[in-house]
Amino acid sequence: xxxxxxxTLNLKQSGIRAVTQMVNEHNGINMGQGxxxxxxxxxxxxxxxxxxxxNKSIYSYHSGIANLRELTAEKFRTFNNIPCDAEREVMxxxxxxxxxxxxxxxxxxxxxxxxxxxxFYGYHVNLLEVLGFKPVFVPMSDRSWNIDxxxxxxxxxxxxxxxxxxxxxxxxxKVWTRSELEKLLKMLQKHDLWAYTDxxxxxxxxxxxxxxxxxxxxxxxxxxxxxxxxxxTFNMTGWRMGSAVGPEPVIEKMGLLSDLIYICPPTPLQHGxxxxxxxxxxxxxxxxxDYDSKRTQFCDALREAGFDFEExxxxxxxxxxxxxxxxxxxxxxFENDEAACKKLIEQTGIGSVPGSSFYSDPERGRxxxxxxYAKEQPVLDDACRRLRDFGAKLNS
Ligand SMILES: Cc1ncc(COP(=O)(O)O)c(C=O)c1O
Numbered sequence: 001x002x003x004x005x006x007x008t009l010n011l012k013q014s015g016i017r018a019v020t021q022m023v024n025e026h027n028g029i030n031m032g033q034g035x036x037x038x039x040x041x042x043x044x045x046x047x048x049x050x051x052x053x054x055n056k057s058i059y060s061y062h063s064g065i066a067n068l069r070e071l072t073a074e075k076f077r078t079f080n081n082i083p084c085d086a087e088r089e090v091m092x093x094x095x096x097x098x099x100x101x102x103x104x105x106x107x108x109x110x111x112x113x114x115x116x117x118x119x120f121y122g123y124h125v126n127l128l129e130v131l132g133f134k135p136v137f138v139p140m141s142d143r144s145w146n147i148d149x150x151x152x153x154x155x156x157x158x159x160x161x162x163x164x165x166x167x168x169x170x171x172x173x174k175v176w177t178r179s180e181l182e183k184l185l186k187m188l189q190k191h192d193l194w195a196y197t198d199x200x201x202x203x204x205x206x207x208x209x210x211x212x213x214x215x216x217x218x219x220x221x222x223x224x225x226x227x228x229x230x231x232x233t234f235n236m237t238g239w240r241m242g243s244a245v246g247p248e249p250v251i252e253k254m255g256l257l258s259d260l261i262y263i264c265p266p267t268p269l270q271h272g273x274x275x276x277x278x279x280x281x282x283x284x285x286x287x288x289x290d291y292d293s294k295r296t297q298f299c300d301a302l303r304e305a306g307f308d309f310e311e312x313x314x315x316x317x318x319x320x321x322x323x324x325x326x327x328x329x330x331x332x333x334f335e336n337d338e339a340a341c342k343k344l345i346e347q348t349g350i351g352s353v354p355g356s357s358f359y360s361d362p363e364r365g366r367x368x369x370x371x372x373y374a375k376e377q378p379v380l381d382d383a384c385r386r387l388r389d390f391g392a393k394l395n396s
Contacts, residue, residue, distance in 0.1 A: 007130050014122070019341060019351045028349020029375070029383045032341075036316070036374030038235040041279060048272025060267045062259035063251070064092025064243075068270050071277040076245045080202070081216035082226060088248040091255050092265050096200050096229035096242035101127060101261065102254035103196050103225040103244065104162075108133050112161040115152065119319065119358035119365065121170045121198065136160065137360040143310050143321070145174040149183050156187070162194035163187075165214060168201040171319040171358050171370040173312020175209040185220050193223065200229035200242075201315035203284050206292050209313040215245065222247055225254075232316075232374075233287070234276050239269050291316050291373075294380055298373040301384035304391035305348075307369075316374040319355070323367040329394055336366050344369070348386040 016032055023030045063069065066086075073086035084090055093099035104127065108114070114128055116135040128135045138155050140147060152163075165184065167176045176184075188195055195214055202211045215224040225246040231237040244254060258264075295318075299311050302320055306329060309320040326334040333343030337354035344350055355368025373380060 007132070011126070011130065014357065015338075015341075015354060019345070019353070022342065022345045023349065023351035026345055026349040028345055028351060029379055029386070030351040031371040031373065031375070031383060032351040032353045033372065036232065036235050036237070036372075037376055037379070038374065040234055040236045040239075041276065041283070043275040043278060044234055044236070044272050046272075047275035048268050051268035051271035056268050056271050058267060060264045060270060062264050063090075063255040064265055065267070065270045065274075068092055068274045071274060072243045073245070075277070076226070076228075076243075080199070080213040080226065080228075080245075082213055082221065082245055084221075084245050085248075089251050090245050091243065091251055091258070092270060093227075093242040093244055093254075093258060094262050094265050095231060095240040096198060096227045097123060097127075098240070098258060098262065098265075099225075099227040099242050099244040099254070100124065100196060100198065101131070102257045103194075103227065103246075103250070104128065104131055104133060105257045106250050106253040107194050107225075108161050111159065113157060113159045115155055115160060115163040117147065117164070117166070117169075118360060119169075119171050119355070119368075120164075121166050122357055124164050124166070124198070125360075134159075135360075139359075139364065140172070140174065143308075145169065145172045145310070147180055147184075149187070152184075152187060156191050156193075160191065160193060162196060164196050164198065166198040167214075168199075168204065168211070168312075168314025170201070170315055171317050171353070171355075173315045173317055173319070175205055175211065175313035176214075178212055181212060181214050181217060181220075185214065185217055188223055189219065195220070195224045197224060197226050199226060200232050202228065203233050203287055204291050204316055205288065205314045206295060206311075207313065211314070225250060230273055230276065233284075234273070236273075239266070239273070241265055241269060241273050294373050294375070294377075297384055298371070298380060301387040301391075302371065305387040306391060306394050316372060318371045318373065319358070319368055320371065321367045322369060325394075326367070331394075337368060340367075341369055344390075348390045350383055350386055 070086040073090040110132040229242040307320040334340045352369040355365030356362035359365040
């Protein structure tokens with residue numbers, strides 16, 4: 001066999017599958033994977049079933065059916081505060097992931113550098129690499145996840161073309177403040193860069209934090225591709241529906257690229273999704289309140305189990321340090337993230353993701369595990385009980 005393309009050489013199945021297997025063997029709870037197990041709203045499901053029954057089964061326009069684009073544009077205008085034109089500046093994509101790929105292909109040349117803050121969302125980094133672009137890493141400060149703008153300035157070279165902003169962040173739940181976004185915008189303007197903003201957790205924001213889209217700041221729209229998703233907001237990760245808004249020339253090319261890669265987002269599912277826009281505002285309030293209460297419950301249990309962390313400001317993950325378990329409690333098996341992930345499954349049945357998967361230098365993630373608390377209430381209750389039992393043994 002001829003050798004496979006070199007771009008595939010570093011690709012491997014993430015450790016998440018091995019964690020899933022171990023969790024199943026221990027009859028445990030998988031809090032590793034970022035999928036929520038809550039149901040898709042009924043009107044959305046019924047809308048898709050109706051569309052299938054009515055044979056709305058043919059290719060749609062590559063950037064989505066007109067009705068859904070108009071509804072999505074209205075959401076960008078009102079929720080994100082981004083004035084935009086549905087026909088020319090908004091597109092429906094195959095998940096936010098489809099939008100990210102199209103954004104990179106539409107704006108980058110091979111070898112271009114893209115700034116990536118870390119801890120990062122792995123798909124961004126892996127996609128950049130597979131597509132032939134170069135991620136350049138700028139670490140956020142530990143625990144508080146502040147942005148070091150001097151380090152950012154130093155990381156920018158003549159080859160830098162774009163900056164990825166994941167807001168709210170995965171794995172750390174960071175919500176960018178207005179002042180951070182304003183500083184970032186100055187940097188984008190100074191160096192004439194693009195921003196790709198991943199805002200898939202925009203409805204999951206806690207405490208006094210507010211979701212602010214970079215593109216809503218004066219002067220930002222012309223250099224920002226705002227990427228959003230329906231996956232998390234409507235519990236439909238497997239439907240593969242996302243959206244993007246940006247300047248007309250780039251959205252036009254992103255549409256043509258999407259056409260080449262997958263032709264269009266699934267037509268009947270687009271019709272079903274249109275029903276989501278009729279959900280009352282209480283749906284979004286309940287969503288955020290529900291995750292907020294799960295966050296408090298899970299964070300309390302995790303603290304009792306000896307973990308240290310800042311509570312997430314958004315999204316539904318906790319990126320927690322177990323350094324104390326190793327250094328203060330002297331627990332065997334907590335020397336590094338891989339070992340700790342395994343040990344925690346053995347002792348509690350709870351699966352997580354090792355911290356090193358979120359850093360370019362694995363050492364930085366050595367004492368971290370990521371947990372996803374988007375679980376149905378009885379499952380979360382069980383997970384918290386298991387963590388508390390583990391914590392009780394620490395102090396006995
Ligand atoms: C930060 C972030 N972006 C994007 C995605 C994937 O979104 P989509 O299902 O819309 O492709 C995820 C999924 O976990 C994510 O955490």
